[in-house]
Amino acid sequence: MKPGASSLRVRLPVFVFAVEVVILGLFATFVAYDDHGDARFQTNETKAMDNAVYKDYPFFADIQVMIFLGFGCLLAFFRLYGFGGMVFNFLVATFSIQWAILVQGYFQFSHDGKIQLGVINLINAEFACAVVLISFGAVLGKTSPLQLLVMALLEVPVFAVTEWAVLKYLKINDAGGSILIHLFACYFGLAVTFVLYRPRLNEGHAKETTSYQSDILCMMGTLFLWVFWPSFNSALTLKGDDQHRAILHTFIGLCASTLTAFALSALLNKNGKLSMADIQNVTLAGGVTVGASVDMMISPAAAYALGMVGCIACMLGYKYLSPVLAQRFRIQDQCGIHNLHGLTGLISSAAGIYAIMVAKEEVYGPSMYDTFRHRAPKEGDPKLLELQALIPGLQPGLGRSAREQALFQVAAIFSTIAAAAIGGVLTGIVLKIPYLSSPSDDLCFDDKLYFVVPQDSYSPLKQNKDTHKEETVA
Amino acid sequence: MKPGASSLRVRLPVFVFAVEVVILGLFATFVAYDDHGDARFQTNETKAMDNAVYKDYPFFADIQVMIFLGFGCLLAFFRLYGFGGMVFNFLVATFSIQWAILVQGYFQFSHDGKIQLGVINLINAEFACAVVLISFGAVLGKTSPLQLLVMALLEVPVFAVTEWAVLKYLKINDAGGSILIHLFACYFGLAVTFVLYRPRLNEGHAKETTSYQSDILCMMGTLFLWVFWPSFNSALTLKGDDQHRAILHTFIGLCASTLTAFALSALLNKNGKLSMADIQNVTLAGGVTVGASVDMMISPAAAYALGMVGCIACMLGYKYLSPVLAQRFRIQDQCGIHNLHGLTGLISSAAGIYAIMVAKEEVYGPSMYDTFRHRAPKEGDPKLLELQALIPGLQPGLGRSAREQALFQVAAIFSTIAAAAIGGVLTGIVLKIPYLSSPSDDLCFDDKLYFVVPQDSYSPLKQNKDTHKEETVA
């Protein structure tokens, strides 16, 4: 009996075609081009090079590499689950994006009953997709592709509603997505894996290991993410100096966390040897940690310090917290997303709040009310006109004080985590439906279940008898 | 006796140096900088940031990744022919590009007896190079590097003449190159492999297989192509909303075809298992299928539907048509280019014609005559002045009706296929010259013939005795 294998032959196509028909219908009914994509809006005053596509597409292209090659390689670190990691990432990503175009579009980009489509929506949809892929990290190797698609089907709307509600009602600053992307994705994923708890995996699993080649592949994924992370963190900031700072801070934060990760890996591993798992994951912590304050005038030194602190928290999480979560709290977090996205996301959010509290006009100049736009004076306030003379195009805000803005950030953190956790638990329960062909414990982390695997000698379990024994015992 | 190996020691350098001397001479005599690259044309009205390089280079850079890393990894899928796939791709690509700069430049970019060189020519040359690389897919592993260089030497001019004649005399819409790139490349390649038919390969070849690592590498190639395909399809559209739509449609088409490919792979393979070959190739079908109408107002839903339809055709081609072509029609299409470029190219062309037929000013606004520029009124037509008031810079066209434009598209399809097929057959005949060191059947798909291969245990044929036996028998 091979659960999950032959059964997918019908179930996967049925699900996919049903979903595709629905998506196609929704696209046909609701999706139109935005002003920058619609030929009708080209007038004799339109300058082709002013089209928004030229501002957004370079960032989109970088994020594409992160999503498909970065995450794809990063998740391919198991020695026998390289196809699964890389290819299910591809499947889940493409599905999540098309689904997010619709769901996010409905909540955030619809006018006159039509979703206005432009490259900017694709960037937003790839952020929603990043959320699903981060959550995927918690259940990597333990879920069928059908389960993953169902997870994406449910997570995208929960995320889109949360994002919409937080942006519309709480109105927060979160340029790098520390709250909405990293914290949401982390606690959603942890809740799913909590529900899908597999006691036997806590005893160790012979296939839950890497190989030399899979470690190198995973490292390439890290490097793709590292290299383009400044684009990720800055894609949705205001244009100009805000985006410039976001790039600088992300880069500095990553440099600091990378250097720190090497030191901690040597310090905490046996014999001072470096562990590839540390290098693959912990080096990236700085990118998350600078996220919530990435466009603010926090100073380059603060970005550096955030990179170091985030890295230390992330590393200690891997070493000491993850085992406890798995053994005591039934949270088997396969890729350690709680360390790389949860702990760092919390630190980032706290730093963002601090940066909001200390923001002053002496440091930002009048453009402070651009960066913190809810702090801009309300319509009718004489201060608004004064500021608009200095910063043309400044929109009226809510006249929030720093303290008020900070409280809304706190509210956003708690409500995002709560929504994620509840959504994750419910999703986990749905994923337990037997129809979704969850793999048996033995066949976790193994491509053979879902793929035609080449009959070659590269598969270590077949080839090397001695290694095999060790592994099944381990 | 090792045909192709030691003989290359003299023949390859002789060919390369002869060709290089000719190319150098042609460069020295005919190639000059275009207005955006020539220092003399910098006047007191020139703004540095208006230089065309800033419009073209980002797209060029993306296409670079597709050509060298995308195709390079994609073609490295044979377990023992990874060097050949990746490295001959590199060789053929660099040669094709430099040759195309000259040949295409002569036909399309020469003024006053000089080829005007700018980054825009490099983009065009990389498209010509993509044509050669697609054709290369049909004969992968069965040709010596010298044969490949000769193929490029002949294919580039046949392509350049066809492209020039179609653009100059038939004047078609084909932003994504479905006709000129994909159909040409496909039927040229099929014609070559038809002439180079090797009956013994139809019985199966021990080395015509993948390994775990080569499948992963190939998958990375797919992802590079997938990620940057929007840049490929939009690089030569009009700037502004046309380019914006091209990016959106390509992305949506790819998302749809990727999801569909997973469903079909599970449906059509034994036990519902996914085949990496399907994921590596069929997921990309959507990028081709949207090509011919990629810049038009076809609606996002149509792009989605095109992605699905193209994917289905491509998948059925792999499963049912390719074996028939090989067994009955002597067409051994190594990478299945007929499925990924031929069938999808035909669907794309048909969709393009349909989109042309239904194009209306209500949908496009007056800029319809920008997108379909041959439909713009002729010089002297009063309607032209009227339109030019709305769309400044609109060029006079040919006053074609939708129906006329559609007929020219049909003519372009047939003449492109005919030129490709004839050129391919003639090229194939040239490639049979024994001097070109074609590999023997036994040494097909094997790096050992052309490379110093590291003496390591990774080569499965050496290491694993059992596998070895199976393979030499098979």
Added chain:
Amino acid sequence: MKPGASSLRVRLPVFVFAVEVVILGLFATFVAYDDHGDARFQTNETKAMDNAVYKDYPFFADIQVMIFLGFGCLLAFFRLYGFGGMVFNFLVATFSIQWAILVQGYFQFSHDGKIQLGVINLINAEFACAVVLISFGAVLGKTSPLQLLVMALLEVPVFAVTEWAVLKYLKINDAGGSILIHLFACYFGLAVTFVLYRPRLNEGHAKETTSYQSDILCMMGTLFLWVFWPSFNSALTLKGDDQHRAILHTFIGLCASTLTAFALSALLNKNGKLSMADIQNVTLAGGVTVGASVDMMISPAAAYALGMVGCIACMLGYKYLSPVLAQRFRIQDQCGIHNLHGLTGLISSAAGIYAIMVAKEEVYGPSMYDTFRHRAPKEGDPKLLELQALIPGLQPGLGRSAREQALFQVAAIFSTIAAAAIGGVLTGIVLKIPYLSSPSDDLCFDDKLYFVVPQDSYSPLKQNKDTHKEETVA
């Protein structure tokens, strides 16, 4: 006794944290945002899209890929030292960049006691980082991570001072960095490896070999470098036609050197077989060779010829010079940086001088004094006003003649090489301090010393007894 392994447990963290505290302090004290990153400088005349980040960031992103994925994969070519090559590259690169931001910033970007930080500094810092990584190539596999960090700690300041002095006092043209990057890096690295001479390595080392997979990985590194090299060579040119030409020349030079490299590899290797080491390295020679004249009006044909000549010199260097340097001159140049950066750098510098000597206003127009800005007339010269009418914004220069400029280039070449060699020797002496845990000869080129290596069958030395014997004997 395992030198370098357990000892790193304390030494690496101590070094890293000490350095981080210093860097953090320096960032806090001296680093501020430049005008394009500082919110205060946003006025009612600031246009967000005019921010320098949009001119610099696309080039920066390309260079990021080259540094981390290009160099990372290229240096991972040893079969048992893939982690070391890729991961120490990552470590050294991130450390060098943060250190260069400070040191280069102090010399070149400080105003009013503050280093003005923008993306342009990051590009400059990545160039300093490229210098360290090239030098690293000479000692790859023979140095501990601690030694590498110390090398970077010393090389960055020596480089930054040399760069500053050459630019400030000699005022040279060197857009592609042939002198300041390639020659400096090469002779610094050779001097270091000269001091670290290991006689036993000249007898051959069992682990100094590649595997099939490591060769493919390295090839990917080559392709990343190849694809983005035009961005590297053009990142710091003047905007507009100068940058356009830099892109064109680099691309043409690389095409020529790639084709030549294949011919020479077949010609010079046994049986006409291609060597992957040649393809991985020599194909890139053209990118270096065009460097010094990359923005000048040298003509596309000259770029082509430079690519060929550079490639020939580089290939002959690998075949005939490198063994002599190792055997006779105690210079064990692990990656052959003398061929790819030294010989080609010298040719490039010579070509640059020639291009300067023949530069004429007929060819360049008045913008000649932009490209060669030290040749612009001095302040007060009536010719300056005349030229400024034609080229607004032209800065007064030094009124140098072509010959004078050429002499300063020569002076720059010699002083750069001298500074590099002296700095390299001194650095090498420091690296011999036993505290830095240099690996023993036996454990060179072996990841086991510094990494927790997966217990898998991929490691050929364990698995395949026969191969093992051959290797230990060899």
